[in-house]
Amino acid sequence: MHTRIKAEASLGVLYASYGIMNRVCWQGRLPPSLLRMSYRLSPRTIAYAATDFRIVFNAKYCRKFDDSGFLQVMAHEMIHIWQYSLGRRGGHGRDFKNEQLRLGLVLGREIPSDSPMGYVFFMHRLKNLHPAEAARMLAAYSGPRKVETEYYRTLCQ
Numbered sequence: 001m002h003t004r005i006k007a008e009a010s011l012g013v014l015y016a017s018y019g020i021m022n023r024v025c026w027q028g029r030l031p032p033s034l035l036r037m038s039y040r041l042s043p044r045t046i047a048y049a050a051t052d053f054r055i056v057f058n059a060k061y062c063r064k065f066d067d068s069g070f071l072q073v074m075a076h077e078m079i080h081i082w083q084y085s086l087g088r089r090g091g092h093g094r095d096f097k098n099e100q101l102r103l104g105l106v107l108g109r110e111i112p113s114d115s116p117m118g119y120v121f122f123m124h125r126l127k128n129l130h131p132a133e134a135a136r137m138l139a140a141y142s143g144p145r146k147v148e149t150e151y152y153r154t155l156c157q
């Protein structure tokens with residue numbers, strides 16, 4: 001019971017991060033998306049987004065991230081959600097790269113503090129939100145994984 005409450009608290013943090021990024025980067029226009037962990041992903045997959053508006057994180061990777069790294073992974077997948085929300089196929093073509101640039105995500109460069117992602121980091125510090133820690137706690141949750149879909153369902157009601 002106790003651990004389920006921890007899993008739900010972790011999900012609360014992850015959805016708060018999704019909400020902040022959605023508002024700051026897309027004016028809240030992205031649809032709600034299911035967030036969950038998987039232990040079955042190939043070691044080469046850090047996370048993926050699916051056309052039914054779902055972001056799946058590789059639980060085995062979650063130990064390695066700090067908040068900045070985790071938010072960058074989530075932002076990458078949210079760009080795919082943005083593509084899917086417009087009925088596009090996804091992928092890492094020009095529309096994806098333009099969106100990365102717009103958000104301040106330039107590979108190998110520090111994220112500018114005056115970019116949307118810079119503001120996302122600032123909001124996380126302001127609210128003392130730690131999504132990487134939440135992802136680790138959720139990945140360590142050993143109870144039934146349906147906690148993730150059930151939590152999402154109550155959010156969508």
Ligand SMILES: [Zn+2]
Nearest residue numbers: 076080091092
């Ligand atoms: Zn991708």
